[in-house]
Amino acid sequence: MEYIIYTDGACSGNPGPGGWAAVVLHDDREREIWGREEETTNQRMELRAAVEGLRLVPAGSRVKLYSDSAYLVNCFKQGWIERWQKNGWRTSGKEPVANRDLWLELLEVSAGLDVEWIKVKGHSDNRGNNRADQLAREAIEASPGGNDKGNSTGADQVKGSPPEDNDAGRQGELFSDAVPNVNRGLRRMGLLTGGGDCPGLNAVIRAVVKGATYNYNTEVVGFDNGFRGLVENEARIMDDLSVSGILNRGGTILGTSNRDNPFDYRPGGGDYRETGVDRSPDAVRNLEEWDIECLVVIGGDGSLLLAHRFSELGVPIIGIPKTIDNDLPATDVTFGFDSAVTTATEAIDKIHTTAESHHRVMVVEVMGRHAGWIALQAGMAGGGDIILIPELPFDYPHLGEKIEERRSKGKKFSIIVVAEGAYPAGEEPVYQTSGGVKRLGGIGASVSEEVEKMTGMESRATVLGHLQRGGSPTSYDRVLATRFGVKAVELFQAEDYNNMVCLKGSSILHVPLKDAVSGTKRVDPDSDQVRAALAVGTSFGCPMKRFIV
């Protein structure tokens, strides 16, 4: 015999002490059975609901247990319970497992059963209008005899009598993964900003919060400081007032971190001297406790990779691509890039003054990691004479020739724009180490030194560094960020999870998250951008065919 159980841990409306756990159980005769239990937290109620539901099923039965709790389902599906048992009921973070008594009960009651755990889409709203309530009400009303078999308003314990007429087809329809969002009421999404800060983050936060609250009856829970806030449960509900006046502000009002990995978590703000522990179960539990249906992660490749790992644990995710480096392959442009290029261009414009006045070779080192997008575009916009990018390893003799060529034409200065990831052919990129962490940086100084040696001209290096990540976003980034944020909310509304929003041509689309986290988008040396730069006499510090565009 196969049974279907639908559990919900907050169906009476109050997730706090004295709340309810509900079970809707269907066998081949379509009975609705409500189990009432009082528990102290959402998670305990959900667990209690599962325990009570399974108790109602005869030994040896096959059960499909549908739950809206990703945590509960994952605990079984991902083998966490076995791991806890092996670890003496401690999490991988060495903390005692919460609600051990109920987990033990659950193991005991499910022992003689063949239980398939299935996460249903969506969540209850904690206000007495949840899906278990709703489905049960519908089931009762639609069955012969209507709702005179009892009511299902949560506060009453109802044991519905079997309907005279069985309609087995309806059962699959109601309890399939494709359950429609019946009168779901208020929903919740989580939001965090991860990785390095970047102009436009606040514009996205504003778009997500306003888009969700104004249009879709959805609350946004903002986690502080990237994934750290998710692990530590530092979060708050964001209303539209909390995002007022932030459109043009740099940084992120939520705070961020590029050191906190929940799967390799170190205390004290990512202290690399400590040994990391897997705190992802805590992060998932926190999402459960907040009753969050989907986590929106605004981040670059590192944060989106973590988001992807959470999606593999069953957490519904929507990604929004952010980085000044513009190196994410699944989107034409990331927000923040245009602002960084604008800042770097302004800096190159200003550097021209000293270069011209002192007849110097001025080297400007820009960010971008292993992609040369910022260097290429700021170099082109700022009229850099030489642009050095990681995609085209340079050689010093070529570079020297270009400076001499300019000098012979009476141009007594040169501007070199160098990406932090650029390097001479046959050598390695230059790194600096601080606090035990290796970071790209320092190639500007090396280039400047070599240029002085080769040409005898005075040279200076300027590292733009975090200036490129700061300040107000450009109007382009504000618009892109707003479009990304709103698209993310639309995906949430459609429950189109585990995707990343992206820009393709002039359209905002979405791509599977798994495709968004593989590879790095780098400058194509054969692209029209590179050809255009060459055509106006810019050197890339290496032998290249000169193109006519």
Ligand code: F6P
């Ligand atoms: O990814 C953005 C970025 O600014 C890179 O361009 C740069 O290499 C890196 O972050 C710097 O990181 P941090 O702020 O940790 O020094």
